[in-house]
Amino acid sequence: MAYPNEKLSEEKVFKDPVHRYIHVRDKVIWDLIGTKEFQRLRRIRQLGTTFLTFHGAEHSRFNHSLGVYEIVRRIVDDVFQGRPEWDEDERLLSLCAALLHDLGHGPFSHSFEKVFHLDHEAFTQAIILGNTEINRVLSQIGSDFPKKVTEVIAKTYPNKQVVSLISSQIDADRMDYLQRDAFYTGVSYGHFDMERILRLMRPREDQVVIKYSGMHAVEDYIMSRYQMYWQVYFHPVTRSAEVILTKILHRAKALYEDGYPFKCKPKHFYSIFSEKVTIEDYLKLDESIILFYFQEWQDEDDPILSDLCKRFINRILFKYVEFHPTNEQLMRLMELTSLFKKAGIDPDYYLVVDSSSDLPYDFYRPGEEEERLPIHLLMQNGEIRELSRESEIVDAISGKRRTDHKLYFPLDLLNDFSSKRNIKKKIISLLQLHK
Template identity: 80%
Template sequence: MSYPGGQLSEEKVFKDPVHRYIHVRDKIIWDLIGTKEFQRLRRIKQLGTTYLTFHGAEHSRFNHSLGVYEIIRRIIDDVFVGREHWDHSERLLCLCAALLHDLGHGPFSHSFEKVFHLDHEDFTQAIILGDTEVHAVLKRMGDDFPQKVAEVIAKTYQNKLVVSLISSQIDADRMDYLLRDAYYTGVSYGNFDMERILRVMRPREDQVVIKRSGMHAVEDYIMSRYQMYWQVYFHPVTRSAEVILTKILHRAKTLHEEGYMFRTHPHHFYSLFTGQVMLRDYLKLDEAVILYYFQQWQDEKDEILRDLCRRFVHRRLFKYVEFSPTNEQMKKLMELTALFKKAGIDPDYYLVVDSSSDLPYDFYRPGEEGERLPIYLLMPNGELRELSRESVLVDAISGKRRTDHKLYFPDDFLQDFSTKRTTKKKILEILEG
């Protein structure tokens, strides 16, 4: 199976702050990068609302996708070539799946998906298999090639080694986003020795394994991931912005269902509101479109929508306090809800519990929800050993899920003199207690 044009007459390179250079030698990759569906990723931020916490986090899913492609290219062209268990005929399939793995992300990805019950992986497959420029490029490799790429991304492709390169507990996707997100947020937590990990990767029948001599580099990678989640991805200020973003979308949807007449009609949202999202409508959505509506809705008649949009646009975020869903805390939440209503503050939009949870590493636990393929070490005698059996550090955190809860609210509303003094006092006593 070959692509018309094969290799480019001259290698193309992208300057990249993480990998220095991203090399493109295959015409199919160059053609995919030029499609309108892939170019759309320039207008989708990699880290959603994180730019409101870390001002450098303006990078896009476009440069992350290029980064994942480059890591995979290095693995299969420099490390795997000529090794047992690696079928080099799968090379272009791997490269295309790596490049396109995030193709279906929407604006402010996960918050957007949560409100409208969408799944970016479903849209990724729909773009690959639908009437798109991406599909037309892939089909030049053969009628079944788009389906193979979609299967790799869906983790259903028959060659599990190919899948593990792009989706596993130590894959190209995670390695790129940790390094890239650390670079753009200006933190050091996400840095680890990727060069060492790539050198000690080895192909096996069903997945990538790591030489025993590279165990400490993998430990460093896992701890970097742990730190990035709690210091960056789950940062409470970022979560405050996500709470407001989510409530804006909920409010707009509710107003539409109630027949509210918007001053700026949300034409781009209509299919989302009805739950009948067509691919052509979805591809018109990016963060510039969403922010346009937020700008316009600052002047809407509806007080809640107007206020939430002003908060998001001008970064007037909610305050937060620690919250634990114990019986006692839940009673306090019910009391707060009643007091907010008494004060004329809608608790559905202005009193929000947000929870974040992460499992930094786990191994296969039969029958348990969220089973994970473990990381295996290749021992000097050829035996495979699960990572936590060799690493005291990884064993200490294996299977241990950490969860954090915060209660978000608008502190400025509580300082409003129109709120009755006794009500305000009770609210503050509960929040501060």
């Protein structure tokens, strides 16, 4: 290795369905892609359980990460290059951070994180800084370079221009996943004029701004994001699969803690169950491993674990009804919980309220949790203006969080209540399934 600025003798190209081609000219980027930690992302789906709703959504964190890298490469090489406000010394750092920003995602990503209280960003940083192939490649650039990469990903790097390229309300991460997820799910919502947005991006001190003439393309981008969240990411069928997935993992952990004699021992989960997970253990986990256990656990003696695994593997998902957390509906939920117990169905695993929430765009609220740096427009007179001050469309949705609640349950089990008709009738009435 002869970094930091060594180029490949010949440019490498990945054929990509979203960006047409992904270009690799820097040897460090090529070597990072070849590490086992980055190759692991081929075995982590980008959209978790969404493939059970949109059958084309089989794409991985690997191709998304390449896409984010390509967008940043185009920005720093084609748009920012030569501009006095951009420091060329930040180029390689920007490219590496873009490529590695999702390195720490676990199998089924956010569902897995919630169950075991893990943080993929913390694992991303630990992998980059640990005894890994990734770290050895990055360290060839400089002993402090891996730390700089983690600072960009953690949004603590001093140069906010670099941070905003992969972490802002209009960043390369979002621009790639909206288009990529739209392509693989087959929907039209996620499409927007990225070419125009990129062409009109400008580096400014501590931020990246968009020329005013690109405002309508940015409006389209924000509305595309809004539609993708509610039509794809928060799809109720996908959430049903996530509910079952999380309940499988909760059940397996509970059985392990109770000393249950698994036929197929969850050895890959031991360190996670005991909350002593190491980087080595974590990197061995991918979705093929998880699905192997789900396949095997279909034959376990525990009826709940067996049933939930059969549901996930064979796509026998829970049904759902709308749920609003009012006093009346919370009382109804308590009554349903009692009826489920009388019917011999454990409500902890088979009666689940799931909530999804999104804030499509927000202006700057300093000091608040999850501060959101707004999108700024570069006006014709050189003034910098926050987007919602100029766009009536964006102003109409700024700071407005939308939340959706669903109540999930196994309708097929209720239909088997031939000997408990009175209970079934009460449950169906409370669920308002007769309407």
